Amino acid sequence: MHSSTEKKGFLSLLVCSLFLVLAAPRVALSADRDFSLSIEEVTVRVAPDLTFNAFAFDGQVPGPLIHVREGDHVTVHVTNNTSLPHTIHWHGINQTHGNWKMDGVPMVTQEAIAPGDTFTYRWVAERSGTLWYHCHVNVNEHVAMRGMWGPIIIDPKRPSELEKKVDRDFIFMYSSWESPYAHRYGRGGGPRDEADYWSVNGKSFPLDMPVRVKKGEVVRFRFIGAGDAFHEIHLHGHDMLIVRKDGYPLPHPYFVDTILVGPGERYDAIIRMNNPGRFVMHDHVDKHMTNGGKEMGGPMTVIEYDGIPKESWYVWKDKDKTYDPDFFYQDSMKKGYGIFTNPRFKGVPVGN
Numbered sequence: 001m002h003s004s005t006e007k008k009g010f011l012s013l014l015v016c017s018l019f020l021v022l023a024a025p026r027v028a029l030s031a032d033r034d035f036s037l038s039i040e041e042v043t044v045r046v047a048p049d050l051t052f053n054a055f056a057f058d059g060q061v062p063g064p065l066i067h068v069r070e071g072d073h074v075t076v077h078v079t080n081n082t083s084l085p086h087t088i089h090w091h092g093i094n095q096t097h098g099n100w101k102m103d104g105v106p107m108v109t110q111e112a113i114a115p116g117d118t119f120t121y122r123w124v125a126e127r128s129g130t131l132w133y134h135c136h137v138n139v140n141e142h143v144a145m146r147g148m149w150g151p152i153i154i155d156p157k158r159p160s161e162l163e164k165k166v167d168r169d170f171i172f173m174y175s176s177w178e179s180p181y182a183h184r185y186g187r188g189g190g191p192r193d194e195a196d197y198w199s200v201n202g203k204s205f206p207l208d209m210p211v212r213v214k215k216g217e218v219v220r221f222r223f224i225g226a227g228d229a230f231h232e233i234h235l236h237g238h239d240m241l242i243v244r245k246d247g248y249p250l251p252h253p254y255f256v257d258t259i260l261v262g263p264g265e266r267y268d269a270i271i272r273m274n275n276p277g278r279f280v281m282h283d284h285v286d287k288h289m290t291n292g293g294k295e296m297g298g299p300m301t302v303i304e305y306d307g308i309p310k311e312s313w314y315v316w317k318d319k320d321k322t323y324d325p326d327f328f329y330q331d332s333m334k335k336g337y338g339i340f341t342n343p344r345f346k347g348v349p350v351g352n
Ligand SMILES: [Cu+2]
Pocket: 055, 085, 086, 087, 135, 136, 137, 138, 142, 148
């Protein structure tokens, strides 16, 4: 009798310790993250012949990267330094923890943040993948063409075997611009207005950047439809394995060479860099490959393998002079968790 009680006691001690060992790392890894974002009126250069007045998070387009882990508790203090009201919607966060008043929809979940005011958002990173944040006031103007968007990457607690093999991440945010309203806040984005510039991460070719890779790397391209245009993203020379849609892991990943990225959508593609050379990745809506009607422009980039010589006729042979190693957030994504600005995305204060 006595010995059986002892055995039971020992057994429950063992079970308890085992539970603690298994549970402890997870508890320890769910963190509180406290960030601040301001909204500024700045002028950004989109194309060689186009500057545009934006409402820019921390003065940059796209906004800073928010990189956290599944389960983290996130606080963001948002200060509106512009002349019009705004909010932030955390696109992909379902606010399932009773946080519906953090959903960022004016006149439904909150009053918009007035000029000069600060609003504090609190939410739980309840699911993983490629998410994003954007304003929810006058979206046809503020989101479609004033640059009010940025990426949220939430690392999963349990990545797939393939996801564990990824060496580097690249984030592509697609959007469009209506040049007649470039310097006229409060106008544009109506049903009869036409976009005439298209961009990736706020820049039209040739002001965007090449994607520089090494043979043998496994990379993940995270596509985000940030504006209100449809983008048919076509990668030359490689298979893209689509593994997540809107952050959700797909039960049956599928290969594509072209992926339609519509407004609000996100796709994660995993690609083996096994074909050294130079290959373009571009929007296959052909008119998107122009700047104000002149080709070549738009969201066109080049996958440049390390070690491939750059001939005199190569359109980006001199790109080293202006190269931004964080243009697709690839450096920031290496820095662990936090909020990451990019000084090269910053505009100049409006009027300067
Ligand atoms: Cu806004």
